[in-house]
Amino acid sequence: MQPVKIGLLGLGTVGGGTVNVLSRNALEITRRAGRGIEVARAFTRSPGKRRICPTEGIELVTDPWQVVEDPEIAIVVELIGGTSPALELVMRAIELGKHVVTANKALIALHGNEIFAKASEKGVMVAFEAAVAGGIPIIKVLREALAGNRIEWIAGIINGTGNFILSEMRDQGREFSDVLEEAQRLGYAEADPTFDVEGIDAAHKLTILAAIAFGIPLRFDQVYTEGITRITPEDVRYAEELGYRIKHLGIARRSGQGVELRVHPCLIPARRLLANVDGVMNAVVVRGDAVGPTLYYGPGAGAEPTASAVVADLVDVVRVMTADPENRVPHLAFQPDALSDLPLLPVGEIETAYYLRLSVADEPGVLADVARILADHGISIEAVIQKEGQAGQTAVPLIFLTHKVKESKLDEAASRIEAMPAVKAPIHRIRLETLE
Amino acid sequence: MQPVKIGLLGLGTVGGGTVNVLSRNALEITRRAGRGIEVARAFTRSPGKRRICPTEGIELVTDPWQVVEDPEIAIVVELIGGTSPALELVMRAIELGKHVVTANKALIALHGNEIFAKASEKGVMVAFEAAVAGGIPIIKVLREALAGNRIEWIAGIINGTGNFILSEMRDQGREFSDVLEEAQRLGYAEADPTFDVEGIDAAHKLTILAAIAFGIPLRFDQVYTEGITRITPEDVRYAEELGYRIKHLGIARRSGQGVELRVHPCLIPARRLLANVDGVMNAVVVRGDAVGPTLYYGPGAGAEPTASAVVADLVDVVRVMTADPENRVPHLAFQPDALSDLPLLPVGEIETAYYLRLSVADEPGVLADVARILADHGISIEAVIQKEGQAGQTAVPLIFLTHKVKESKLDEAASRIEAMPAVKAPIHRIRLETLE
Numbered sequence: 001m002q003p004v005k006i007g008l009l010g011l012g013t014v015g016g017g018t019v020n021v022l023s024r025n026a027l028e029i030t031r032r033a034g035r036g037i038e039v040a041r042a043f044t045r046s047p048g049k050r051r052i053c054p055t056e057g058i059e060l061v062t063d064p065w066q067v068v069e070d071p072e073i074a075i076v077v078e079l080i081g082g083t084s085p086a087l088e089l090v091m092r093a094i095e096l097g098k099h100v101v102t103a104n105k106a107l108i109a110l111h112g113n114e115i116f117a118k119a120s121e122k123g124v125m126v127a128f129e130a131a132v133a134g135g136i137p138i139i140k141v142l143r144e145a146l147a148g149n150r151i152e153w154i155a156g157i158i159n160g161t162g163n164f165i166l167s168e169m170r171d172q173g174r175e176f177s178d179v180l181e182e183a184q185r186l187g188y189a190e191a192d193p194t195f196d197v198e199g200i201d202a203a204h205k206l207t208i209l210a211a212i213a214f215g216i217p218l219r220f221d222q223v224y225t226e227g228i229t230r231i232t233p234e235d236v237r238y239a240e241e242l243g244y245r246i247k248h249l250g251i252a253r254r255s256g257q258g259v260e261l262r263v264h265p266c267l268i269p270a271r272r273l274l275a276n277v278d279g280v281m282n283a284v285v286v287r288g289d290a291v292g293p294t295l296y297y298g299p300g301a302g303a304e305p306t307a308s309a310v311v312a313d314l315v316d317v318v319r320v321m322t323a324d325p326e327n328r329v330p331h332l333a334f335q336p337d338a339l340s341d342l343p344l345l346p347v348g349e350i351e352t353a354y355y356l357r358l359s360v361a362d363e364p365g366v367l368a369d370v371a372r373i374l375a376d377h378g379i380s381i382e383a384v385i386q387k388e389g390q391a392g393q394t395a396v397p398l399i400f401l402t403h404k405v406k407e408s409k410l411d412e413a414a415s416r417i418e419a420m421p422a423v424k425a426p427i428h429r430i431r432l433e434t435l436e
Numbered sequence: 437m438q439p440v441k442i443g444l445l446g447l448g449t450v451g452g453g454t455v456n457v458l459s460r461n462a463l464e465i466t467r468r469a470g471r472g473i474e475v476a477r478a479f480t481r482s483p484g485k486r487r488i489c490p491t492e493g494i495e496l497v498t499d500p501w502q503v504v505e506d507p508e509i510a511i512v513v514e515l516i517g518g519t520s521p522a523l524e525l526v527m528r529a530i531e532l533g534k535h536v537v538t539a540n541k542a543l544i545a546l547h548g549n550e551i552f553a554k555a556s557e558k559g560v561m562v563a564f565e566a567a568v569a570g571g572i573p574i575i576k577v578l579r580e581a582l583a584g585n586r587i588e589w590i591a592g593i594i595n596g597t598g599n600f601i602l603s604e605m606r607d608q609g610r611e612f613s614d615v616l617e618e619a620q621r622l623g624y625a626e627a628d629p630t631f632d633v634e635g636i637d638a639a640h641k642l643t644i645l646a647a648i649a650f651g652i653p654l655r656f657d658q659v660y661t662e663g664i665t666r667i668t669p670e671d672v673r674y675a676e677e678l679g680y681r682i683k684h685l686g687i688a689r690r691s692g693q694g695v696e697l698r699v700h701p702c703l704i705p706a707r708r709l710l711a712n713v714d715g716v717m718n719a720v721v722v723r724g725d726a727v728g729p730t731l732y733y734g735p736g737a738g739a740e741p742t743a744s745a746v747v748a749d750l751v752d753v754v755r756v757m758t759a760d761p762e763n764r765v766p767h768l769a770f771q772p773d774a775l776s777d778l779p780l781l782p783v784g785e786i787e788t789a790y791y792l793r794l795s796v797a798d799e800p801g802v803l804a805d806v807a808r809i810l811a812d813h814g815i816s817i818e819a820v821i822q823k824e825g826q827a828g829q830t831a832v833p834l835i836f837l838t839h840k841v842k843e844s845k846l847d848e849a850a851s852r853i854e855a856m857p858a859v860k861a862p863i864h865r866i867r868l869e870t871l872e
Contacts, residue, residue, distance in 0.1 A: 137581030145573030148747025298730030311584025
């Protein structure tokens with residue numbers, strides 16, 4: 001089957017990331033979607049500029065309408081941001097019967113109602129997973145995965161810049177303005193940081209989440225919005241002392257008489273997972289009446305995390321364009337004729353680090369002998385704990401953490417160690433993963 | 437439009453939960469799916485038994501084939517567990533052109549390959565979100581939301597019983613066997629706990645996750661599986677001392693030569709979110725090459741969390757049966773003509789707790805006066821910190837945490853407090869949410 005031709009509006013951070021992901025993972029994506037996805041045309045204001053992606057095979061145009069009007073293009077991906085000309089371009093694409101994928105939260109929060117009405121009329125899809133919380137698939141979760149629930153509330157860290165600033169203020173006791181400057185230097189904050197630090201960006205996202213969660217129209221103008229500029233290091237410190245952390249949250253909640261929509265700094269108990277989401281990461285807690293609390297965590301911005309959401313939307317659209325409705329998503333995600341026969345490794349071939357607990361005679365030289373055997377098998381030691389023996393005990397515990405090693409190597413070393421007369425019991429081993 | 441008639445196989449915990457969720461949330465579900473879902477028939481071995489759901493309007497049958505063979509029933513929901521007769525029933529339902537929703541992890545892990553082949557041949561959907569990690573929508577996430585990624589690894593706490601036991605061992609320094617007995621008393625562990633504590637249940641789930649993540653067939657027999665029965669309180673303690681926690685993980689990872697599939701206890705760094713998932717909760721970390729790490733957290737079992745997944749699958753199927761493919765999922769989750777006009781509350785109507793930081797004269801009676809004003813407005817105090825003044829400072833900080841109060845009440849109290857001569861600056865207030 002011919003690949004689906006798509007057109008990109010914008011070839012900056014997210015556009016470049018999208019081109020890179022589509023090209024690097026072309027095979028996996030085709031195996032999942034049942035059909036290739038080809039970037040045919042892309043609009044950019046500066047075709048000669050250095051960018052993060054190759055552009056071979058893509059026709060670059062400096063007029064965005066040449067993307068939208070191209071009859072070959074089936075899906076328009078809007079990544080230019082802002083509301084004008086994004087709105088006009090998207091509305092025209094829909095008018096022409098093209099599907100639209102967008103990462104533009106302001107566009108959806110402010111103009112979603114009219115865009116969706118037009119899309120329904122024309123029978124096209126408008127997908128916007130990338131508009132909220134970057135790589136976290138919170139739109140799909142709320143629209144589809146929690147569809148059996150009455151959603152009670154949502155609370156999210158949905159602005160990475162703000163969370164980075166608050167995390168740094170806490171970790172280092174620094175002032176807001178001081179950390180903001182650093183964030184700007186690192187590229188986490190814009191030269192004009194208003195949208196992030198005043199909560200407007202978060203309010204756009206919360207508007208979208210609330211509409212989907214509660215089945216209400218998009219009403220950005222009614223979100224109560226307060227930024228983080230007035231938080232001081234002493235507030236952070238007192239909160240800590242009381243067992244809380246300060247996070248900038250977007251909260252949408254049903255209450256007796258209606259719905260609350262608010263973005264503001266908030267103390268939350270330090271033991272909550274949400275309180276432990278640091279740096280530029282995002283996370284959203286959703287409470288449904290059936291499922292209870294669920295949490296979704298991941299990178300809220302960046303070229304490829306956002307591209308991950310854009311491409312997921314593209315695959316969603318391509319699956320609908322390609323398969324019968326019943327076969328839209330293959331049971332095992334990949335097309336049945338495209339499963340791979342990757343071998344499964346026997347456990348001896350696995351590489352992990354290890355925790356080793358030995359029970360050894362309380363006599364000199366044992367630690368040295370064990371360490372020598374490990375070294376002989378190329379196993380490096382990350383940490384050791386040797387405990388004093390208690391009165392009356394002949395054996396004492398000796399604990400090692402190793403670096404990564406192939407399991408079969410460890411088996412060999414373990415046999416030799418267990419053969420030592422000073423080693424009083426089989427080694428107790430537990431694998432160790434840093435999850436990095 | 438007529439509601440879709442479904443048949444349940446099994447009316448125990450998950451079946452009862454499903455009936456309850458479908459009935460309680462009938463309106464929300466219809467607004468989302470575009471069509472009602474009606475439980476027409478249900479198989480149960482003991483029709484007279486007391487159960488967690490009402491059964492009015494449901495025809496109870498004691499022969500499961502009467503559900504599968506019923507020509508009125510469009511979707512069969514298999515909740516009896518085990519592989520026989522579940523497999524025969526599911527295969528027959530597919531043969532008859534019915535869609536199937538199942539929560540049966542053993543069935544999918546062991547017989548998924550043949551079930552899916554048959555389903556593809558017959559053009560029906562087999563949905564199984566509830567088979568892995570209960571209410572966490574990890575199947576949808578992997579099949580759809582991360583479809584642009586090459587998945588590098590998955591690591592999950594996917595057995596709540598095991599996680600409960602390890603959490604209790606850590607919190608209370610208790611022995612495995614001792615906590616297991618408690619878990620059995622609380623109903624978290626079966627009378628025969630083998631499937632949970634030996635990792636077989638987790639291996640079923642990991643088999644399914646790995647197939648979907650990597651595009652490989654289901655190969656349960658090749659999962660390396662090790663349980664938690666040999667973990668001792670001293671291992672837990674030494675791990676803690678070294679900065680780690682012990683969790684029972686299912687890990688699927690691509691490595692140079694193939695794929696690793698393994699279930700075993702594992703030390704992980706204590707600061708990771710996954711290390712802080714306690715009790716019967718589940719969580720899965722997925723690392724994709726584009727998105728990086730994302731984490732999904734929620735209840736891994738229980739009547740309504742599992743029903744949440746079952747009903748999401750039902751809504752997925754009903755949406756396909758009901759709408760044009762392009763309109764399968766409404767843009768804002770709910771059908772455009774079914775949006776609600778819930779009012780948005782002004783911020784004065786919101787109820788939250790507060791952190792209040794005052795700057796007050798260092799003189800007797802101020803705390804008492806402020807506390808009196810709060811009390812006069814019906815605001816109770818949860819905690820107070822009064823700091824000593826530093827030499828040369830005329831004002832000292834005074835911090836209150838309040839219980840929940842309507843914001844307009846707090847505004848009134850704050851005005852009166854700020855009018856006190858001893859209060860030297862506007863109150864610094866930050867809202868506080870416990871997220872419960």
